[in-house]
Amino acid sequence: MAEEVKLFRTWSSPYALRIVWALQLKGVQYETVLEDVFEKSELVRRYNPVHKKVPVLLHDGRPIAESLIILEYIDETWKQHPLLPQDPYARAMARFWAQFGDDKVIKSVLTAFLSEGKEQEAALAEASEHLQKLEEELIGKKFFGGDNIGYVDIALGWLANLIRVFEEILSLKVVDCERFPLLFAWLKEFSDAPVIKDCWPPHDKLISKFIALRQLHHEKSSST
Ligand SMILES: N[C@@H](CCC(=O)N[C@@H](CS)C(=O)NCC(=O)O)C(=O)O
Structure with missing residues (x-):
């Protein structure tokens, strides 16, 4: 069955x-x-x-x-196309970076997107610090998983999916190619991989969703 x-x-x-x-x-x-x-x-x-x-x-x-x-x-x-490495230390490190993404990077990037003024400046500085750590993690590698997309790439895939949306709405560059050349290249490699690209939500729909989310956030914070 x-x-x-x-x-x-x-x-x-x-x-x-x-x-x-x-x-x-x-x-x-x-x-x-x-x-x-x-x-x-x-x-x-x-x-x-x-x-x-x-x-x-x-x-x-x-x-x-x-x-x-x-x-x-x-x-x-399902053992085909393994996501986590076999070596216990490498597995632990992969889990570490995935958790870092969820605990730190998402929070700072989202705050930078939703806030304004001084709060936004501080969140952007914090996000850049976090992105720098990811940049260093990519030295000598095409993907966080090495030559192929692995667990950390998938865990950080939200960054590839959303950073362009946030940058377009805010008219600013967060992952710029001069400051974060490896991360910039990774964003492109990851987004262009056929399996990933085929499942990408429509860009225009994401733009509308996040413009609305930002507006809602501002209405809420100005009413409190
Ligand atoms: N830590 C959770 C986060 C999941 C999450 O936040 N899901 C959102 C959608 S992006 C949700 O279901 N939100 C509905 C709600 O909060 O009521 C995970 O990694 O699965």
Whole structure:
């Protein structure tokens, strides 16, 4: 009997895109269940009762939540195109950088995007510090995973997906090719990889979504 693989996600969730990319890279057949981020279905609430967020992966009736954990599950379940390295130290380092991305980089980049004035300047400076660390991690490598897209590339894929959107809306360059040549090259290599490119959410739709998000954020902060 064919196995059941279902992915609950929204059209633009950067966390859910990780799962889309991993399943595509591994050539796993799956069904997509598109959710509304503001009104998640009863099933998402049941399958992810702690966080009630997407993505959720359902594999033969068993739900898994949290994108980085889902990535590891996928890597252990479908062995083709390994995402994590074999060596325990290299595995630990890959997890370290993925977590750094989620704990530090996302926060500073998002704050830089949503804020203005002094707060934005401070967030941009912090984001640049974090991006510098990623730049150093890319020395001598095409991808964070080496010659091929791996776990860290997928975990940081949101950066490739969203930085151009943020830069276009703010009319400024965050990952500029002179300051971050390796990261700049990585953004292009990663975004141009066919498996990644094929699953990219529409750019114009992302622009509209993030303009609206920025407006909402400003309305909220001016009313408090
Ligand atoms: N740490 C989670 C974050 C997931 C997340 O924030 N998902 C968002 C969509 S991008 C969500 O479901 N938001 C709905 C909500 O917060 O109610 C992961 O890595 O899966």
